[in-house]
Amino acid sequence: MTQIDYSQKIPNNVDLGSDKRLQRALERWQPDYINWWRDMGPTNFNENEIYLRTAISVERDGWAHFEHVKMPDYRWGIFLTPHETEPKIGFGDHEGEDAWQQVPGEYRNWLRRLIVTQADTEPASVEQQRLLGLTAPSLYDMRNLFQVNVEEGRHLWAMVYVLHRHFGKDGREEADELLQRRSGNADHPRILTTFNEPCEDWLSFFCFTMFTDRDGKYQLLSLAESGFDPLARSCRFMLTEEAHHMFVGQTGVARVIRRTCEVMNEFPDADPREHGAIPLDLIQRYIYFWASSSLDLFGAEVSSNSANFFAAGIKGRAYEGKYEEHGAMDQFYEFERYQDGRLTKEAVPLRNAMNEVLRDGYVDENIKGIEYWNRECEKTGVDFRFAYPNRRFSRTIGEYAGSHFDPEGTPIDEATWKANVAQWLPSAEDKAYVKSLMQPVTERGKYAGWIAPPKRGINSQADDYEYVKL
Ligand SMILES: [Fe+2]
Ligand SMILES: [Fe+2]
Numbered sequence: 408m409t410q411i412d413y414s415q416k417i418p419n420n421v422d423l424g425s426d427k428r429l430q431r432a433l434e435r436w437q438p439d440y441i442n443w444w445r446d447m448g449p450t451n452f453n454e455n456e457i458y459l460r461t462a463i464s465v466e467r468d469g470w471a472h473f474e475h476v477k478m479p480d481y482r483w484g485i486f487l488t489p490h491e492t493e494p495k496i497g498f499g500d501h502e503g504e505d506a507w508q509q510v511p512g513e514y515r516n517w518l519r520r521l522i523v524t525q526a527d528t529e530p531a532s533v534e535q536q537r538l539l540g541l542t543a544p545s546l547y548d549m550r551n552l553f554q555v556n557v558e559e560g561r562h563l564w565a566m567v568y569v570l571h572r573h574f575g576k577d578g579r580e581e582a583d584e585l586l587q588r589r590s591g592n593a594d595h596p597r598i599l600t601t602f603n604e605p606c607e608d609w610l611s612f613f614c615f616t617m618f619t620d621r622d623g624k625y626q627l628l629s630l631a632e633s634g635f636d637p638l639a640r641s642c643r644f645m646l647t648e649e650a651h652h653m654f655v656g657q658t659g660v661a662r663v664i665r666r667t668c669e670v671m672n673e674f675p676d677a678d679p680r681e682h683g684a685i686p687l688d689l690i691q692r693y694i695y696f697w698a699s700s701s702l703d704l705f706g707a708e709v710s711s712n713s714a715n716f717f718a719a720g721i722k723g724r725a726y727e728g729k730y731e732e733h734g735a736m737d738q739f740y741e742f743e744r745y746q747d748g749r750l751t752k753e754a755v756p757l758r759n760a761m762n763e764v765l766r767d768g769y770v771d772e773n774i775k776g777i778e779y780w781n782r783e784c785e786k787t788g789v790d791f792r793f794a795y796p797n798r799r800f801s802r803t804i805g806e807y808a809g810s811h812f813d814p815e816g817t818p819i820d821e822a823t824w825k826a827n828v829a830q831w832l833p834s835a836e837d838k839a840y841v842k843s844l845m846q847p848v849t850e851r852g853k854y855a856g857w858i859a860p861p862k863r864g865i866n867s868q869a870d871d872y873e874y875v876k877l
Pocket of ligand 1: 558559562
């Protein structure tokens, strides 16, 4: 079944109506979800009509439909990418066996943990971003924020479906708890650190969608390979939606850079701050912060969990199909160990380095994104180059946590770190300045002075399109 049934209370392409118990359980969860959305979702805009896209099909083309809708009326649903052939497990110790349609008992706890950890990030990011609508630099940006928010809500639905459908009472309890944890709450925080960081200004939001949503993409890519078929198919469809989130980050930061470069060209002797733009070195510090924090999300470089998940066939590599061999046995991965103040190369069994393998693809993609930003400077003739931090910089998880490295990855002592950190990570002054710029612009076709307009509208709409009806 590829068409989505919108006549149901919960739109879906999983024939939910044929399993009445499951349908009832999810219909009971639905009002709790809406209450959570009203309490913790975007503030002040639940009664406004927003130009949003909704999935209408799970086919590659023509899957989305755009219309004005109030966010609480968004049709959050359950969509799984269909199969062309009988799915097989693609890697690990069960390679070649039929993929599991039910949870394999021996891997139940691991799978539950993987699913809950992924699921928890979805409502967390909505909570982190809940105040941003109040300071949007344009209606275009406000609409993009809300699009990201409703889709993260849908990603929560995708994971909650898997929990309800396949994990019985435990799964229902986990689904309830997903609505109870709160980003940044000291007593009941979200599971992963980055998802408890405040995201209170739009430069942070663009960095978040660039770096943190891209971590999400890579986690989804690895889960889309899972031998547990319902999880794999859920994640595949989530990836379709995820691409727009990274587009928002990539082009958002690019537009901030473009605006600053324009100001620098117009007033070569002035501090860009005098003309309401964000200095390039300040943007770089935001990049360093969100890039390094997001690198932590992949976990430790050497990890027995990652080896177990791979061996079990429940979490693979991104694009597992591109590898010639899917056992990853008797192979080694060379990484840099940091011990007694020295970096040395060490080979670890490949299966234990799967977090690092995933991180490699992620880093490569981010570096391409940084090059895209550098082209903004080149195009305007501004002599500045943005950099992606070395993966040892400012880490709190794994091999390099607890030690100091500069953004190029060179080990440094504590005194050097303290003397330079204000050049590398956003200072209180930086944050206060960015915050001072966060004044809403709600006139159609107008943009705040610190950001350039986008190159084209959403769904080819005109410059002054009414993306949000205020
Ligand atoms: Fe998501
Ligand atoms: Fe996302």
